[in-house]
Amino acid sequence: MKRVITTATMALILAACTSAEEGGSDSPPQPPRLDTDIEKPQLAFADHVLGSYFASDVPMRPTVCIATTYGREEIALEQGWERELMTRYPSLAPFSRCALLDGEWQDTKTGVPALVFSLHSFTCVTAASCSGMGEYKFGQTSSPISRYQLEWGGKRWVFTREDQVLDPE
Numbered sequence: 001m002k003r004v005i006t007t008a009t010m011a012l013i014l015a016a017c018t019s020a021e022e023g024g025s026d027s028p029p030q031p032p033r034l035d036t037d038i039e040k041p042q043l044a045f046a047d048h049v050l051g052s053y054f055a056s057d058v059p060m061r062p063t064v065c066i067a068t069t070y071g072r073e074e075i076a077l078e079q080g081w082e083r084e085l086m087t088r089y090p091s092l093a094p095f096s097r098c099a100l101l102d103g104e105w106q107d108t109k110t111g112v113p114a115l116v117f118s119l120h121s122f123t124c125v126t127a128a129s130c131s132g133m134g135e136y137k138f139g140q141t142s143s144p145i146s147r148y149q150l151e152w153g154g155k156r157w158v159f160t161r162e163d164q165v166l167d168p169e
Helices: 002-023 041-055 079-088
Strands: 063-070 073-076 098-101 104-107 114-126 129-138 145-152 157-166
Touching: 041 063, 041 079, 041 114, 041 129, 041 145, 041 157, 063 098, 104 114
Parallel strands: 063 114
Antiparallel strands: 063 073, 098 104, 114 129, 129 145, 145 157
């Protein structure tokens, strides 16, 4: 009998601890920032571009993927980076779910047009100064290409979107 009471008491204590932790905050826990690692400027760049999009008030978002451009072909980001971004942005789909079919970006599961963020021409002139270009593609259309400058600010990457906008055509 004593053992049953002890087990029941322990179960109540554990339940109380769990409830106290879960009830302590109304907001869900935030994933860690991805712009605080000087060794991962390209991941910080991807996070910055996606963060701007997901912070906007877009109703009925399409399937969203992110890629880097290799030559004229979009390829997936490093698998670990894609996972980190999908943890931060639950609406982000793996790049394998977006495909260029008949000249149009589509969600391979649903067949509807997909939105693909494409990052390219990423380079670092020093460990603390990088630049890259980004655009998005939806169905058969592309946005103008924007150039971004990244500078290490001591604790995180700081982004400047260049006024110069390049037309992809």
